[in-house]
Amino acid sequence: MIPAAFAYHAPSTIGEATALLAKLGEDAKVLSGGQSLIPLMKLRLASPAHLVDINGIPGLSGIRETDGFLRIGALTRESELEESEIVRSRYPLLHDTSKVIADPLVRNLATIGGNLAHGDPANDHPATMLALGAEVVAVGPKGERRMPIASFFTGPFETGLKPDEILTEVRVPSPPARSGGAYLKLERKVGDFATAAVAAQVTLAANGACESVGIGLTNVGLTPIKATKAEASLKGKAPDEATIKRAAELAAEAAEPSADLRGSVEYKKDLVRILTTRALRKAVERANTRR
């Protein structure tokens, strides 16, 4: 399959890239890992007249923990997240997520910035970042701004990014002691989108009660879903089986899946209930081992 013709731009600075985007407007798309965009272009579901390839811009990739945040450059490949020792040891929810995105070959090119900026409710990072309370950094011709992830996903394949802005960094708050998380995904085969997936992150207080809770849902709605009622139901309570069961039911109620080849509405909602139960159990177990 051959994509429609386009003009290719390879800027070497962010300033050059945002100036190009400002000039070209809606006719241009940013090319990062290309693992969602290029398949869409081959199917002619997307036919941008211009591609602005940001892969040659230095400083857009890398993982470091500073100032109370894990700062991940937008061009960081999924395989780099998967192999990162700091992600593995300190951010188990993110480590879980990076292992189940697409397949190992796709993960060598796919980027965390692209996964979020694409705005696809079937992508895995959105739910994880909702659970982690992350923020994204965007740079445009007028400078830099930060957006909380909770208001980033505005519609199917739509985000708070302006056409002349580039997502440059993802910031995840460093978890306090007694924090843990888990990502559980059911997929028909490696590389398929999730039938449903659930991201859970908890921080426990000294008395064992849930101090903070984040729950994000993948591919069960028009946008990634933050299960706020489920989160609220756990806050201040000990995460015992009855409390987790109630939170899982609330998460299932928050899901708004549509029926497709992967399953019926009822099946997917029940899957969210089960995956939330298991993700919360695992998150609590991990929080208890990180004092």
Place this chain on the structure above:
Amino acid sequence: MLVKLSINGEQYEADVEPRLLLVHMLRDVLRLTGTHIGCDTTHCGACTILMDGRPVKSCTIFAVQARGKQLMTVEGLEQDGKLHPLQEGFMAEHGLQCGYCTPGMLMTSFAFLKKNPRPSEDDIRWAISGNLCRCTGYVNIVKAVQHAAAQMA
């Protein structure tokens, strides 16, 4: 747009349209037809090559993105008329039936064994999970990779 790059240690260049996919440049322009086009939808991995040492799907990269990169294709496995232990392994263990997925399987396994020279069976299955064999000959493919790992140890 002019693309200059290194493939299997040799310099190549071609003047291509930006929309030309890397796999098409390899096969149709440079006539390196060892790399196969399978599903053409980023699923099957038949088109896997190494770009700067990492296995990637060449049907999901534009040729212009490979400017200045070091590529390795299946043609680069054989050295001085001698097959690579992975190629020997695929022969010895009957790791190929129709052979269509083989170039991708070989390139993924080549990069994998460099990172993990003593893999478990689970490690191998995980590593090749982005490469599909429609003959479903995975049992012998895993044996072939194990054969190569033993030869190279």
